[in-house]
Structure formats: C-alpha cells, structure tokens
Amino acid sequence: MSLPPPPLPAAADPATEEPVAPVVPGAPVVKQTERPHPLTPFIRGWLVFVAIVLGWSRELIPDGSDDGFEAGDLARVLPYLGGLVLLAALVGFVSWYFTRFVIDDDELRLETGAVFKSSKKVLFERLQSVDIIQPLAARMFGLAELRIEVGAGDSTLRLRYLGRARAARLREYLLARAHGRRDRLDDASLALPASAFTDLSAADVPLITVSPQRLVLGFLASTEWLVTLGFLVVALVVSSVYGVVAVALPGLIPLVIGAVSVVGRRVVSMYNFTLSESPRGLRVTRGLTNLTSQSVPVDRIQGVKTSQPLLWRPFGWYRVDVDIVGYAGGDSENNGSSATSVLLPVATAAELAMAVDRVLPGFALGGIELHAVPRRARWVRWYDFWTLRYGWNERALVTEHGWLTHVRDVVPHAKTQSVRIEQGPLQRRLRLADVHCDTPRGPVDVVAHQLDTAVARELALSQLDRARAARAADRERATSGPDRSADDGLLAAFGTDRSQLLGSGGESEVFALPDPERVLRLYRAQPAEALAVATQLQALYRSWAGVPLAVEVPSTHEVGQRAGRAHAVDRRFSGRSFSGWLATAAPDERRQALLSFLDAVATLPALPSPVPGFARLVGPDALRPYDSLVELLDAMLAGPVQRSREVLERDVPDVARVWQQLHADLAGRQVAPVLVHGDVCPPNAYLSQGPDGPVVTGIGDFSPHTMHADPLLDLTGAVAFLELETYPGAAEDAAWLTSVVLARFGASPVAGGDLARWIGVYRRFYGFYFSDTAAVEPATYAWCVRQLRA
C-alpha cells in the first residue's frame, strides 16, 4: 500500500503539509489534508472590521435625533471596536485551524468545526458549478474563495481562502471531473495562469465584453434605477417643500441606501462583465471591487429571459438572464459576490443573438412565428394587452409581454416541468385563459397570457407532447456516443485495458500493449471510413520503410475491425510525448528540445510521396492529383469551412475578405511539392533523453491532414501549433521559435522571398482548416479565430 500522489508539488502552496505516512504496514492510509491559506483569519477579521465601520458610519450621520454618536464618542468606542476585531480574528483563526480539505484523484472532502466536527464528501458527478470569488480584501493579497455548488442547489461548499493560482487550478480540475473526464490533478494542462484583474486565463476567449460606458449608460436609463431615483427625488422635494427634511431624514436614509444598493448590484458588481469561452465551458467574470468568476453550465440552463427597459429601445440594448437549477436558491445578488443568473447585463442585438445561440444552440429562435392575443384581452390586461405574444417551434416555447420593460421568456421544451391552464371569472366570460409552462425557480417565467380558450387548450396539451419528443431527442443525443462496454471487450482481446491509455486525440485513442514495441490505436470514426484511413496509412508507412531518416516515423503491423471499431497495431515510439514533457521542463531545456523538434520537422520532406504532384495522401479522395497548390488547399478547406461557416461569420468580422486574401496569396505561391505532415504539433512528437540532453526523436500521427504540398505548411505548423500548448511561456517559446525559423530558413529557396509573410499566410490557412473544432476543442477554435483576426 502506498500513498496517493500529492496533489501538487509541496513548494506550490505554503499551506501544504507534510504527508502523514502510515506507521503500521497495512494500516489505513492517512490522506494528506491541507488547510486554507494562513492569511485567511486576517482577511476575515478585516471584513468584520469593515462591516463594523460601515455600520457605525451610518449612526454618525446626523439624523435629527440627538442619540446619534458625536465624533468625540469615537475615542470611547475605539477600544471596543479593537476588541471586536480581535475577537473576530480569533474566531477566524480557530475556524481556519480546524478547516481541512482534500481534493485529489479520488475525492473532494471538506472538514470543518472545532467542537461540532463536520465532514462533507462530494461526488464529482454531483458538482453543479465551481466559482471563484475574490472580495477586495482577499484580492489584495492574491487570495480567492472557491465556491462549489453541489446537487440541485441544496448545498454549497466554500473554501476560504486559497492562493489565486491554486484556486484556479482546483477549479479547472473539478470542472473536468464534473464533466466526467478523469484528468489528474498534476496534469499540466490544468495550469492556466489567470489575470489578476479579469481572472481570464490564457485559454479563455472573451466572447462578449460589456464596456463601462455602456454599463453605466444602460444603468442610468434602466426602469429600475429611474423608479428608485424617482421615489427619492419626490420624497426629497416633498419634505423640503414642507420644511421637514430633518424629521424625514430617518425615512430618507433607507431610500438612499436602496439607491446605493441598486448601483452596487447593477454597476459595481457587473463592472468589466465578460462572457468568455473557456476550455471547460462558458464563463462569466465580473466585478469592480469584488471579482467573481462563475461558470455557466449550459446543459443545465432551464430557460432564458431577455428584457428591454423602455429607454433602452433607442440604443437597441437588452439584458439576458438564465434559469440555472440551484442558482436562484440562495439568491443574494445584492452582495455582489455570489452566483447570479445574469448572462449579459447590457448587450447589443448582435451580442444577444450570439449569447442565446451559444446557450441554446440550434434552437433557431429567430424563425419562430409569434402570435398576438385576441383584442378582447384588453378588458383584462388593459395596461399591456397589445404587447402579449406567444409562439413555438419544435425546440422551445416563447412568450413576450410588457412595454415599460419588454420581456421575452424562452423555455426549451425538454425543460418543461409541468403545464397549467388558469382561468379567472372575468376571463371565463371573455373565453380567455392563461397557459403557464412551469420551470424551476429563477427569473424565467413562461406564461402565455390571455389566449382564446380553444387555442389555450391546444397549446397546453400539445406542449406536453413537444416536451416528451424533445426529451427523447435529448436522450438520443446523449447516448449516441461510442459504446464503452464494447470497447472494454476489444481492449481485453488485445491483452490491455483502459488504464493503459497512452493518449487520445480527435481521431483515435492509443493504448499500450503487452508487447513493449507496439501500441493499439482505436479509431473514433465509423469503422468503414476509419479502416480505409488506417489501410492507406499502412501503405504509406510501408513505402517509407527503407528511407534512412534521423527521426522515427510510424509503421503499422496490423489493421482490422472488431466490435464496431476500426483499429491498428502500430509501432511504439521510443521516448515520451513531447507535449507532456514540455509542460514540466525547465525553460532552457525546453528551447534546446524545440530546436531538435524543428530539426525533426525539417527532415520530413525527405520522405517519398507515392504521387509526383499536389495531392492529399490519406483520406477519402487520397492521391487525387491537383494541378496547383491553391486547388489542393482549397479542396482541403472545403469540408471544414462548410461546417464552421456560421461560427466564423459570427466571430471573424470580415471573414469573406480574409478568405479571398488567402486564396489570392496561395495562387501566387510557386513551390515544388514535398511530403507534408499537416499537423506537426508537440502532442504528435516524441522525445528521448539523448547524451546531450532531450531530443525529439519521433514524429507520429500522420493522418488525413497529410499531403504532398508546400514544405512551409509544416514549418508554420511547428511554430504556430506550439501556441496551443498550455504551459506558461508557450507563447514566448512560439515567438522565439519563429525567429529561429526566420533566421535559419529566411534565405532558403523555399522561403519565397518573404518567409514571415508566408508563415502568416499558412497561419490563416490553418485558421480555416481547424475552424470546425468550435464544439469539441474550444481552445483550438479560439486559436483559429485569432489567426483569422490577425
């Protein structure tokens, strides 16, 4: 029996304690637990101090009564104040001392309490969301609170406070586990440095940012603020006209506090609002003083509400809220530090469409025909009968109402809880009825008001059928993935199992075999299609068998099909994944290895091609000759761009111009074709320890990206794909490697006179070529968008 690996290298966090090893062999393993950051009691004491000062300052405002504090009294209360703060700090210290938590590969457990001990253990699958909250005081010390929502809002774990980097890392890990991925905590891909000001990490792509000007202007024009302000002004005017301001002050103060809290809720806590796409889903970061970073679990959204105050109409602005199970339970929007249902505080029509499309993908809400209600509804809803609308398509039900604030509610049919028809006595005389579509607690409230009775009945009864159909369709989507149990049988037949997984990519998974020279590759695609690819690769590798090359290239021993999956038995590369090594290597070692990676890539053109002209070498239309480079690359791009057209038009402002420019550039390129890997990135390279340090000794994973074309494609890939590595400094390494390439190959005949320009051209080519990854690899897609926006 041995200890589980420590969650992190001990140096990473001062609060990490030495592991307690079991003394008696065979005794139960004592897990390594840790305490929150030692500054925690200090910060909690400080928060109490601030609360007291704020409370007292309210008393110090002269309010017309003479029992208020005089400034001179302050000296008397100061000792008490100090005592209270000390007490708070002491309580904070005790609470900190007895708080311990474990987050490792097996469990998430939190233990608290000095007298009444409590231990909470959470199943990773039950995690709803993991948010990071940084109150100003904690933020100044680089600390953050990790707030973990479990189940349907019935329980919240709060880890106060952790180092910011540690909190970010734990969040990434927990979210990965919540999504059913068995990442390990020491996995380097989790190390995403976050910015102290926005909490956006390197891998996050901001989708929508709300500018402070728009936020403030939108706030000033919002109905909520105008009503609050109106009350305040009327109260002030009335009381000053009657000369009773001093007497009315105690009544006015709550109004002022109300107004201030509206400002706090709508401006301060929404400041710098950013909706971004992170590798683990949609994320909201916001706040001027308290910084909150909150994940939005898209699959748990129960409904979407769009509202537009009257005065926002000229600006074309909207506010978007979502119903998320569990978020409304302890709704305390007002303290500005907890989860809110706000998806966008102020958004333009284009941003609204983009966000709604992101949270309800494929719902085609724009195509829904909205129906008005009968005119006789004016007798019941005289104040807004002309604004009532309802409509639906096969995915969602939509209702609208209101003119002071126009509200549009959308509920996906699959999220319908129950349906009600309600009718009051007046409605009964007018043959009208309301149809309610019940959703979990939250801002969304879908009610089709004042429908004709026949329509109401039809809508309500058919809504249940639509809900049933939509749920069945959702289940279909959820279960259509490959069958895992069949895989296990297949792996067993080869004498291996899932724990032997060496790596997995978009096309295949690779498992170690008992034979140390070989690996098993399982293709993800349809067996017929994957079998064709594997066979073509086998032939290609065979044609390279006798070529003397400084680096290892793959070879395939066997290709077959079993249990509905195509597989291949490949040669096992010596060395380890270059990508995994980069994440842990020292910077100077890294650069040495990157040079050898560049050397390895530069040897690939020596590999022979089965055809003389421009062609793809693997895939459905392999070996088909193209007359020119631009024709080949155009054919390569056709598929991906067709799939990604919609998202690209959304995310790249002038994508048509970029596309034409790329074609014009490629048409002007004169080059003799050579063998091109097409996807030379660190995950596809292998590294061994040579006598003079680490050396890249193998390039694997040739695929349908492989072609006979311009050698600059692989040179560009070698530097550009390095940016997709997640270790800190990857971007600097990529820039450095680019300068090496420019210096080494700038004068070579293949450089075409201006190497930097051609690298730019091929960056844009790859930007289009991998742009259909938005749904599966958001980080890759974000990289693509950056290439195309450049």
Place this chain on the structure above:
Amino acid sequence: MDDLFAPPAYTWQRLSPRYRSLRRLTTLLVAPLLFTVPALLVGLLTGLWWISAVLWGLAAVIVVVRFGLVERTWRAWGYVEREDDLYITHGVLYRSLVAVPYGRMQLVEVGSGPLERAFGLATVTMKTASPETNATIPGLPPEEAARLRDRLTELGEAHASGL
C-alpha cells in the same frame, strides 16, 4: 363550457363523497370560529355589541355562500392518469388544469390530517423541480391514495429524465 378543462379522451376520476362532507364540516366551523374571537373581544372590551353582531352576521353569510359552493367545488375536482402524464383540475371561480409528466415528478407525498383521518381521507401531493407546479389531490380514500402514490412513483421511475 367545461371543454377547456376536460381531459382529452378520458373521464375524470372524482374525489370521495366523504370529502364533500369534510368540506361542509370545515365550512361550518372555520368562519364562525374565526369571527367569534374578534367579536367577543370587541364586545367584552368596548361593550359595542352591535359590532359583534355584524361580525357574526358576516360569518353566517360566508357559511351560507360557501356551503352552497361545496357541492360545486367538490364536483370541480378531478384527476386522470394518462399514459405519460397526470391531469388535475379544480376550482369554481378560478379554474385550473395542471398536467404533470410522470418523468418530471421528483416526490410524491401522501398526507392526512386529524380531520381527514376522521373522515377516512388522504391527500396526495406531487412535486417537480418547479415550485409553481401545483399538483395536489385532496379527499382520496387512503387505499386509493396509497395506490396512486405507488403507481406514480413507479411511473416516475420508468419515465425519469434528468433536469
């Protein structure tokens, strides 16, 4: 008129007649009890017994009106177990029809207060993730309530789907 609230191609299951008796009893008890306390207080403290008389008169009117409505209220209740969902209707002035898919039920409760027990009645309540779902069937014989609970739980499991 009742087309709006009729179940499609099914007939309503009605509540037990004993529920009607229970409602009559509560109608007779609740309003007089509620009004007697303030009436006595006013009369004893201020001596203005005419106010007490007005209050008692009001209570009598309420009892008469509600007593007349008991029959209609009782008849307005109905539920039907369909293949995939449960329909419940109730209300005379404010009418309501609620349809709950079995797969959405998170909890089925059977409750019976002391008065209900005296009349041999029980109430079945169904909960979904939505607090607005108002699916309660009062006035069922206990064996019917138990049967309904077991059947709904069973159907709920068979149709269950995540949120």
